[in-house]
Amino acid sequence: MEDVDLNVVVKWSGREFVIQYGPNDTVFDLKNFIYTQTKVKPERQKLLNLKFKGKTPEETCNLSSLKLKSGFKIMMMGSLEEEIEKVNSEPEGMPEVVNDLDIEDEEVAIENQEIYLAKIEKRIKEYEVKILNEFRPNKKLLVLDIDYTLFDHRSSAETGNELMRPYLHEFLTSAYEDYEIVIWSATSMKWIEEKMRLLGVSTHGSYKIAFYLDSSAMISVHIPKYGVLDVKPLGVIWGKFPQFSPKNTIMFDDIRRNFLMNPKNGLKIRPFRLAHLNRSTDTELLKLAQYLKILAENCDDFSSVNHRHWETYKPKRKRYH
Numbered sequence: 001m002e003d004v005d006l007n008v009v010v011k012w013s014g015r016e017f018v019i020q021y022g023p024n025d026t027v028f029d030l031k032n033f034i035y036t037q038t039k040v041k042p043e044r045q046k047l048l049n050l051k052f053k054g055k056t057p058e059e060t061c062n063l064s065s066l067k068l069k070s071g072f073k074i075m076m077m078g079s080l081e082e083e084i085e086k087v088n089s090e091p092e093g094m095p096e097v098v099n100d101l102d103i104e105d106e107e108v109a110i111e112n113q114e115i116y117l118a119k120i121e122k123r124i125k126e127y128e129v130k131i132l133n134e135f136r137p138n139k140k141l142l143v144l145d146i147d148y149t150l151f152d153h154r155s156s157a158e159t160g161n162e163l164m165r166p167y168l169h170e171f172l173t174s175a176y177e178d179y180e181i182v183i184w185s186a187t188s189m190k191w192i193e194e195k196m197r198l199l200g201v202s203t204h205g206s207y208k209i210a211f212y213l214d215s216s217a218m219i220s221v222h223i224p225k226y227g228v229l230d231v232k233p234l235g236v237i238w239g240k241f242p243q244f245s246p247k248n249t250i251m252f253d254d255i256r257r258n259f260l261m262n263p264k265n266g267l268k269i270r271p272f273r274l275a276h277l278n279r280s281t282d283t284e285l286l287k288l289a290q291y292l293k294i295l296a297e298n299c300d301d302f303s304s305v306n307h308r309h310w311e312t313y314k315p316k317r318k319r320y321h
């Protein structure tokens, strides 16, 4: 018999693990191999895109019947025991984990540096946007991050719904009335599509996503204090679709540096983490749906508003003569 290289790549928590398996191994065996490399217990592993006839395979299912290509990438969700332990013992009202920089205004000057404008020009020319749904006239633009903005991608769960930020569909339905919605995530297009399918976003009947952008639409910038950072420049979208501009665009992301190139058009959303603990109390998307409505109805220039204070924003009263 031919010697076939049987392996898959498990993508978990931002890392990749190559897992070798034998011709007679089952899903159960695979989970144990994954355990030895990641220390995530088999019962906590959720292998998102491992499918047999369109369904999650039984643990007794033989891997050979799944017809996996060598190097097939499996997206895994699952938490380590020590993390679960930590979450369970964490006191209520703990502060947000801070892994973000708080960008000061002087650093924002990079916005207009020519080297970055040139990179954006290159993206405008070379990055291909696949339009999923045609634009409607006179809509504003909402650009959304996925991880920790719409979805807790680190906790373990049986279904995408358990990790979905509460009110996601209500939020998108409301936003869609006034905005074209774009998803921009610092991962590959394959994972974006997979996540959107998992969350039921790509097939929802009450709203439609205009298009997705992935990590290759991002650019890297150098900031002396922090080093090289990958960011999501809205200029790529504005260059491709001139009906959108700083006046009618807003971007939500849990990481402020992602909108380093467009600080006036970014809103830092509180990250949605620890889905199991926070699912019953997180109302961020409900409140933000309101904010988007107020902006759409009252604001002619989104970049003139300080989105840091979105919760207390009062529109200027319109004058009637």
Ligand SMILES: [Mg+2]
Binding pocket: 145, 146, 147, 148, 149, 253, 254, 255
């Ligand atoms: Mg995020």
